Amino acid sequence: MIDAEDRLFLRAQLTDFSLFFLLLLTHSCRGQSGPPQPMMAMIGDEIILPCHLEPTADAVDQTVEWTRPDLNPRFVYLRRDRVDLLDEQHPSYRGRTSLATNKLKCGDLSLKLSTVKLSDAGTYKCLIPKSGRESVVELVVGSVSSPDIDVSRVSNGVVLDCKS
Template structure:
């Protein structure tokens, strides 16, 4: 009789584990950040997009997205939190020049738009999704 109960318990535990794995396998935590494998080139004065997206696609609207640059203090270039841009966070050199497309966030596109590129914008950038604990790095090369 105990063998029957033990077998039934194991079967139930197995089924619960399988259901849990199925439910969590499609969660947003499985997404990775994808960026180009090469530096982004820009010319002084132009507007550019530094590409970065989640794969598989996850609606990023409610995620915390942080773009930062290694050689700045504060490092923040752009911060998106609780469904809106945190305008008080970026370094003064980036104020009013950076954005993400709120409509593209729904499709996992967290690319950074940088307006009026300056020579000082050159350097290494990080796209960080705090909510998912994901980060990707890309270099921006600026020419005259």
């Protein structure tokens, strides 16, 4: 039989464990969100690769990394101490990436990628190193060929044959 003193000790231990478990669960639910399915863009498009802190938190003073693990250097976009670090950026992305800095306060880390190229297709990671928060975005890039138009005359008019 458990006496009153042992019961108080067990209750205190269970309360401590419950609090620890709740904090662990809450912390593990924090993170960043990205889209559940791949993002689609066509060559030449401008696209926003989404990344948001959850729960919403101010990211103005945070280091923000957008990377592609298959590249060297891996940085597609890097912002540290409120400055874009262009020297660290992969050359193929120079002049084509940006963040909406006015949205960082609301936890919006989405990357704008301009003039999409076929080589931009792949897996992107959005990361705040200090917190370890990470989100993955898959980008699929499509292309279409220029249309080939043949014009031919028929007795009553013209036939346009378009192939792409």
